[in-house]
Amino acid sequence: MSLFSSQDLKLLTNPLNMENPITVQVLGICSALAVTVKLEPAIVMSISVTAVLAFANVIISLLRNTIPSRIRIIVQLVVIAFLVIVVDQILKAYVYDVSKQLSVFVGLIITNCIIMGRLEAFALGNKPWPSFLDGVGNGAGYGLILIIVAFFRELFGSGTIFGFPVFEKIGLYSIGYKNNGLMILPPMALIIVGIIIWIQRSRTRELIEKNL
Amino acid sequence: MNTQGNLYTFVYASVLVVIVAAMLSFTAIKLQPIQERNVRIEKIQNILSSVGIESTVKNAESLFDEHLVDSYVLDPEGNKLNGEKAFDVKLAPQVKIIFAIKKIIDKLAKADKANKEKLLSEINSLKKQRRLPVYICEHNGEQHLIIPVRGKGLWGPIWGYISLNMDYNTINGVVFDHKTETPGLGAEINQLWFQEPFKGKKIFDDNMNFTSIHVYKGGKGSAANAGDTEHGVDAISGGTITSKGLEAMLHDCLISYTPFLKKQKNANK
Numbered sequence: 118m119s120l121f122s123s124q125d126l127k128l129l130t131n132p133l134n135m136e137n138p139i140t141v142q143v144l145g146i147c148s149a150l151a152v153t154v155k156l157e158p159a160i161v162m163s164i165s166v167t168a169v170l171a172f173a174n175v176i177i178s179l180l181r182n183t184i185p186s187r188i189r190i191i192v193q194l195v196v197i198a199f200l201v202i203v204v205d206q207i208l209k210a211y212v213y214d215v216s217k218q219l220s221v222f223v224g225l226i227i228t229n230c231i232i233m234g235r236l237e238a239f240a241l242g243n244k245p246w247p248s249f250l251d252g253v254g255n256g257a258g259y260g261l262i263l264i265i266v267a268f269f270r271e272l273f274g275s276g277t278i279f280g281f282p283v284f285e286k287i288g289l290y291s292i293g294y295k296n297n298g299l300m301i302l303p304p305m306a307l308i309i310v311g312i313i314i315w316i317q318r319s320r321t322r323e324l325i326e327k328n329l
Numbered sequence: 330m331n332t333q334g335n336l337y338t339f340v341y342a343s344v345l346v347v348i349v350a351a352m353l354s355f356t357a358i359k360l361q362p363i364q365e366r367n368v369r370i371e372k373i374q375n376i377l378s379s380v381g382i383e384s385t386v387k388n389a390e391s392l393f394d395e396h397l398v399d400s401y402v403l404d405p406e407g408n409k410l411n412g413e414k415a416f417d418v419k420l421a422p423q424v425k426i427i428f429a430i431k432k433i434i435d436k437l438a439k440a441d442k443a444n445k446e447k448l449l450s451e452i453n454s455l456k457k458q459r460r461l462p463v464y465i466c467e468h469n470g471e472q473h474l475i476i477p478v479r480g481k482g483l484w485g486p487i488w489g490y491i492s493l494n495m496d497y498n499t500i501n502g503v504v505f506d507h508k509t510e511t512p513g514l515g516a517e518i519n520q521l522w523f524q525e526p527f528k529g530k531k532i533f534d535d536n537m538n539f540t541s542i543h544v545y546k547g548g549k550g551s552a553a554n555a556g557d558t559e560h561g562v563d564a565i566s567g568g569t570i571t572s573k574g575l576e577a578m579l580h581d582c583l584i585s586y587t588p589f590l591k592k593q594k595n596a597n598k
Contacts, residue, residue, distance in 0.1 A: 154512065182332075183332060183341070184332070184341070185332050185333055185337060185338040185341055186332075186333065187333070187338060188338055188341070188342055191342070192341075192342075192345060195345060195346065195349055196349075199349045199352065199353060202353055202356075203352075203353070203356050206356050206357060206360050206364075207356075207360065209360070209364050209367070210360040210363040210364050210367070211363070213364075213367040213371070221509065298513070301512070301513050302513060
């Protein structure tokens, strides 16, 4: 397999755990708090960020030898902004409901530090194919956390999964259970991300900082 | 080639920006018809649901054709304007006129006599620009009059559709929506629990004076505690500014329709 060498595969899988953009690098937290009330917008957001990240990586990687280093940050921003506007327009045209829920957060993908970080750290120094994989990997790492958080917030906050009333169907309400309003509010997303980081570090010891 | 020179940098930036701009314009133009259709369908769905008709994106347009009896545009005196389509009236500029008039009214209090006349004529010319769209839909054998409303919430615009029974007074149903209100607080105006209590409320008192609908702060049952079950509903706890904005929106928009509503009511007697 020349398409996926073991190094390439690492580009895809590393960001899921060891180099996860949210739980290890702690980037892109803002949108992780904002769009994780329900699963559907969280998934659309993950796909959007992954698409923008992957294509921005490829474009910057293709241009990497031509970009004047003095304006490279601006060139990166132009490319990201361009892709984000395209994604926003597509969402408005084909998934109008979800685009309304995501509202400003699609536009704010531009300021998502994960994207700038990957362009600067990876795409500027690597060939298009590995850059693409790096983009997909990091997008997936971001999306994975978003979806986990959204799952718990939607389940305990609204009692639904993808809008399907799970708790109502299994009769939890009739024995006096109530939805937890705190789950809907942003602080709970932070707490869930914290719990995920805790679990991840207790499973992967290498991530724990040495006491100096 | 020297990629660090000034000339190269300038040319590079210019070319990049031009290419990106061209590609963006192309996407925007290509997708515009689909986006406009989405907005249109959303409007139709809102109108339908204010009367109590559930619709999906697919069947909204055919349902609308089926249930729409009539639609027209009124001038501020309540006369029908020929040749204008209710669906084409944009509410955002209308709201601007409402707020412009309100501003002038504030000035009026402080103005001296000479200024007063000038301000009054300004108000009159602004009022002439008002266009009031009305839809009439039929559902379960009954006709309902639907009035679109729009105003300011906490962060951005809020809007809705009020459907009245044919006594031109009792609310049959409402739909509200918002652009950027706070999730869990002000954003709750688009939820059923908030919209349901509007049903059966009256916008005129027994002597046909316009009362609009009042929103009462203080949690569940505060409208009832205030003794106003006829024209009052409960506000959203934590969403005070949105609730107040909604109350102002209802008052400002519905009051323009009062000449028309009174005329209709008298004609029906």
